[in-house]
Amino acid sequence: MSGTPFMSEDQVKANITLRELFLRLWPYCRKHLKLCLAVILSVAGLAITSRILPYLIGYAIDHGVQEKNLQILKSVAWIYLAVQILQTLFQFSYNYIFQLFGNRVLFYVREDLVRHIQSLPIQYFNKTPVGRIVTRLTNDVANLAELFTEGVITILVEFVMLSSILVAMSLISWKLTLASMGLAPFFIWASLKINRRLREVLREAKKKLSTLNSFVAENLNGIKVIQLYNRVSRNRNHFFALSDQYKNLTLGSIRAYALMQPVMNLFSAVTISSALYFGGYFHQESGLAIGALVTFILHVQDFIPPLREILDKYQQFQNSLTSGERVFHVFDETPEIQKETITRPSQWNGEIEIRSLSFQYASHLPPVLKDINLKIAAGQSVALVGRTGSGKSTFISLLQRFYEPPENSIWIDGLPIERIPFSLLRKHIGVVQQDNFVFRGTIASNITLNSEGISLEKVEKACRQVGYWDLLQQSGRNLHSPVEERGANLSVGERQLIAFARILAFEPDILILDEATANIDSQSEKIIQQATAEVSKGRTSLIIAHRLSTIQNCDLIVVLDQGEIKEFGNHSELMARHGMYHQLASAGVKSTEI
């Protein structure tokens, strides 16, 4: 787990090692050894053909030109053409297969990450903003893939190319190779230095840009407040300052980048001039053929591009390492724990028993629930009443096992819930939340949640039962009408009805209903009242109730206060007692809600 959740993300430096990276990604690569092999073959082909071409030129000079043999020259030209075609083919296949391979690996990583994220406990989603998790799934995974293909693989490939050039040069003359490449380590060192500087500036610039962006986003989102509170000119000046700092960092990166190319130029200057110098010397002293010398110079000229590529990619590599690390952090989060001793109830009735349940979110936090004992018979409806912070929501989360309750404290149909598999447990407990999330898609897909086992007839029936069907027909829509992102084209009431219809479609034995407090118009209010009665029919229902009418209809009312059960009974019993319930209920008369 990442230790500093609030630390700015761009500031985190990656400490992941190459080895670790490779080990983490290898399982995904192994799934497609064929593509992997094809890449290796193309690279080998590319390296070999690329070295043959300069050799052919040299051969033409030594044997064609020097010996004035036109025939040799012509046949060399034909061979050159053939090798050239081969080389182009290898280049294409390497580029193409290589990307295919990367895309496949990316697919597997994405799949695994989504599966893993879905298995994480709800606490993870409470403490991590949605945007951050989505970034892991999108940008960071993309960066990770790039890191792998562009980074690890490209560096390996270009390294192969460099080695092949060095070998080809040494075959001509190892002495000349040593003489002309003598200063190579110095230049590589220098460019690494500049590269590091470049990386730092780029990192700074990126950080500044994200500050600038979030400043703009906030100012545009809060434009009313900015204008109403006379902040416009002050905020403009702040923006100009940020913009100027960003410009200066960009200029810094341009300067660092501008240094890179000259260093490479000097490197090629030194190698080629020493090749000329020593080549001329060896030609006179030890009879180095002129064609071989030309071949040598052509090799030298091919040496620079792969080297530059490695340095460039190395830098990218560093930038994406943080992304990779972030993705791995998500993978390292522990999924919800599934106990080993799992069983399933012989029969689902929906009977709930709570035995001295106490709960605290963390050992240093005060307990949220204290010694709760409660027995709910199958089919009973129970209203949970209490002020904000009395423990109602925690109680319900525990029932769904979104948090881990102490062992043997919650029993469903005679089994402690920690021994029932998650999927089974949650299939038998249906939830209607205050603000129900709807997905982009259709009304039907939101009710079935894309579950194949639920027929359209069943969906229609559910809609009729909760009173949504008429509403749809009146507005000229049907089950296949689109639902926009976040249900932007649906009213609060409609989203509620969809959640009700979900319950009827999935037919859970236990219903948990968190009644909405939001103000809705009186017509929808009435429909929802009826729908509430409809969905709780024949199910054990636990309702966090705010409306007096809902509470009155329940078989049992449980009043929670500071994590304890203060009172319980039915409406008239509790009113007669003149205790906390009476107080809450009377205060609610004027505001229609508790």
Next chain:
Amino acid sequence: MLIKGHPLWFYIKKHKAHFLLGMFFLLLTNLVDGLYPLVIKRGIDQIVAGQPFSEIAQTAVLFFLTMSFLAATRYCWRVFFGRYHTQAAEDLRNRIFQHLTTMGPQFFKKNQIGELMSLITNDVQSFRQAIGSGVLVLVDGVTIIFIVLPLMFWLQPDWTLKTLVFLPLVPFLIWKLTQLIFSRFKTQQDKLAELSGFSQETVAGIRVIKSFAQEENQLKAYNRLSLVFEKMCNRVASVDALFGPVMQFGIASGTVILLFVAADDIVSGVASIGTFVAFQRYIHKMVWPMTALGFGVSQFQKGMASYSRIKDVLIQETDIPDNGQIEIKNFESLEVRNLNFQFPESQTPALKNIQFEIKAGQKVGLVGPVGSGKTTLLHLLTRLYPAPRGTIWVNGHEIQDITQRSLRLQMAMVPQEPFLFSDSISENMMLGLEGEATAEDVIHWAQVVDIKNEIDDLPHQFQSELGERGVNLSGGQKQRLTIARGLMTRAPLILLDDSLSAVDHKTEKTIQAQLNQQVGTKKTQVIVSHRLSAVENADQILVLNQGEIEAIGTHTELIQKSPTYRRMAEIQGYRA
């Protein structure tokens, strides 16, 4: 704010010195770079001719000096040219921001904030690339052609035409490929957006997914999208992988032809081996300009498309121009006469024939069903929306004639949705102040809105940071903070737009009691609320219904004469 004329000329003129110096060094670089193969030729020919070693050594040194010179000029053009386009980008960025902050809220309803953001980030960047590397690549390409081509002709005129015969195909192919990859890339991005949207929903709706144990189904659906995206990536890859071979094709075809063409001349001694080597280098050099033409044009086009998006925004004028001259000092009165208002995109008027007056020190309630025009009215009174002339008068002046600053110093509105900035709690509370407030002041107003105890429980109390990287407050807490922020401005007129809707009943009562005690008649209050308890003791209550004032009066008067008010009162448990 709008740039006159073509933005390219505008910025070249603006940063003349840097642009010209950059160009000068670029030309110098290309010129010298064009000459260096001749130095190699000289070296090889010297070796072949068996000239003394000292001559060869001289050539090697000459070569080294040439390359060092090139290194220096290359550095110079990059730095100077970089200054020109980086400064231009900054200028454009600032213009956009400045312009956006003059626009009223109606503009932001019409334009999505995400899209406006992308103007400042993506479009400015792509414009910078157009006038920077786009222009550069074109100039670079053209000058290289004009330098290298004559040299090739001078070296071997009849080789030149034959070896370069396929070269004009390169820019054409590159251009085609760029177009192809661009359209494929767009589909790929669309698919990526779909995939990201799906991820977003999976994470945001995780409670529903888990509650209904739908993880497997969700993963299947995700994989379907993921697979489509992969296919699109592969389609891009198939084009992308062609770029290398196409450029290679230029060099390769040239060299193959050279081998055939040069053979006779070299064997017969008309041309030297050095000439052959130098010529092959020149063919190499001609490929980049050809590629550059293809790239440069498409980059320039893309940047200009970005610029036209920017221009579309810069050209729109604000509906609330700050042209007033009158400075008002102390709020005395606010009068609305015969105000009609209609949103441009709407068919029906939002407000009809509104007429009322508020005197300093009064408490005014504003009630009515959802969509009756309450918020619109407050936006007009604070000049976030443009009112027609002659309808709103503050202290006897028309609202358009008053400077926005002095107007807003007199009125503090607390908008419906609480908006806080990622800054500390105390900074957020002091947002409307031009100076600093004392710590006591901050604590005092936090007590007035009944939030002090909750702030004290936070890890850094009033210094706690809000937002993504800080603490997350509940809707009710945010509302209370924004009220404190409004009260702290010391503006004599405060307008609360249903600002306690997310606060529970008990807390609301506490705050109202505090407000009456602390603010009382010291401030003029305009209170919009759905709960009548918030307005029942107001001096006058306006009942809005479908954009019209149904009635004005006190609580008891309205129960008698306003049906809308009466119904609200009944639902909320008041006895008639």
